[in-house]
Amino acid sequence: MAFRLSNTLLGILNAIMFLLSVPVLGAGIWLRARADGTECERYLSAPVIALGVILMLVSLAGLVGACCRVNCFLWFFLVAVFVLIVALFAYTVFAFVVTNKGAGEAVSGRGYKEYKLEDYSNWLQKRVDNNKNWNKIRICLQDSKACKKLQEKTWTQDQFFRADLSPLESGCCKPPTSCNYTYVGGTNWTTVATTSPDPDCKAWINDGTALCYGCQSCKAGVVATVKRDWKLAAVVNIVTIVLMVIVFSVGCCAIRNNRRDNRDNGYGGGWKGRNA
Structure with a gap:
């Protein structure tokens, strides 16, 4: 048949x-x-x-x-x-x-948004705040050269402030805006004494392999990226x-x-x- x-x-x-x-x-x-x-x-x-x-x-x-x-x-x-x-x-x-739950916060005079870990769901916060998990994620970020695109830019400060950065670039490749650091170029910033209570200000390092990979803002940038990808x-x-x-x-x-x-x-x- x-x-x-x-x-x-x-x-x-x-x-x-x-x-x-x-x-x-x-x-x-x-x-x-x-x-x-x-x-x-x-x-x-x-x-x-x-x-x-x-x-x-x-x-x-x-x-x-x-x-x-x-x-x-x-x-x-x-x-x-x-x-x-x-x-x-x-x-x-x-x-x-x-x-x-959670979204980037618009900053006056900036083309990019700032990201805070506490704005997102508790489940996602716990996943990235776990040291074991974050160490793996951090290695991935460093291996993938997540900040390489910014490191190669020759922008002026005004150009950088108007840039539409991705959550990872905003959270991991620059210090938080509240630190009031001075932009030099690429991923280099001149650190100054700051009264900002944000602990990420002290965690920021100009070293291209470190930058803000240890910052809470970087974890928030990862979560924001995961949120976007998961919704898709x-x-x-x-x-x-x-x-x-x-x-x-x-x-x-x-x-x-x-x-x-x-x-x-x-x-x-x-x-x-x-x-x-």
């Missing part, structure tokens, strides 16, 4: 997912294997490899189940897709909850969930078709011959 539409469609979708899993897995292995890889790259390689393996296994199960009409593979595929739908939904809800990821997740629900529905139809075809042909296994 010819394949039904749902089986064909499911096979095509899983073939596409399998092809997508190959570069994902390859990217993870490449990050892990790089001899000169940064600490960030090694840290990120594990979830990338895991994602690639999961996508490959799930797509193979769906492909075999749909094209060879083997229901045990289709059941594995459906259970895996259902778990992914639940996990993505839970993550999306969680992301919206922990990122609904949550929107992408919503679209992904809708697509996965469609795939799940197609998979359910494919199982029903397999059962009907097997019953009509008088056997229960997808690989058994008609005369078995």
Whole structure:
């Protein structure tokens, strides 16, 4: 009996997912294997490899189940897709909850905003304020040269003050505005005696490898970046969930078709011959 539409469609979708899993897995292995890889790259390689393996296994199960009409593979595929739908939904809800609080504060006469850690959710604050976690994040920031773009700028003070800095650049690559330090160029500032109660003023160092990486404002900049990325990821997740629900529905139809075809042909296994 010819394949039904749902089986064909499911096979095509899983073939596409399998092809997508190959570069994902390859990217993870490449990050892990790089001899000169940064600490960030090694840290990120594990979830990338895991994602690639999961996508490959799930797509193979769906492909075999749909094209060879083997229901045990289709059941594995459906259970895996259902778990992914639940996990993505839970993550999306969680992301919206922990990122609904906090924003940068506009500063008079400045094109950039200032960021304070206490403005954000307690959960995010605890994650970055933990010394063990922050040491890893700090190494990532240094390895990625987060402030390199600013270090290479030849702006005047007025140009710098009008610049639209990212949360990381504002929080980690310059001292807080309340310190009233004098801008020299790049990431260099002339420190002066200040009455500001902000402890970040004392933490600021002109050394390009240190700067404000130990400041609370830098932690706030990281949290602000995470918030922006998580909100974007949550929107992408919503679209992904809708697509996965469609795939799940197609998979359910494919199982029903397999059962009907097997019953009509008088056997229960997808690989058994008609005369078995």
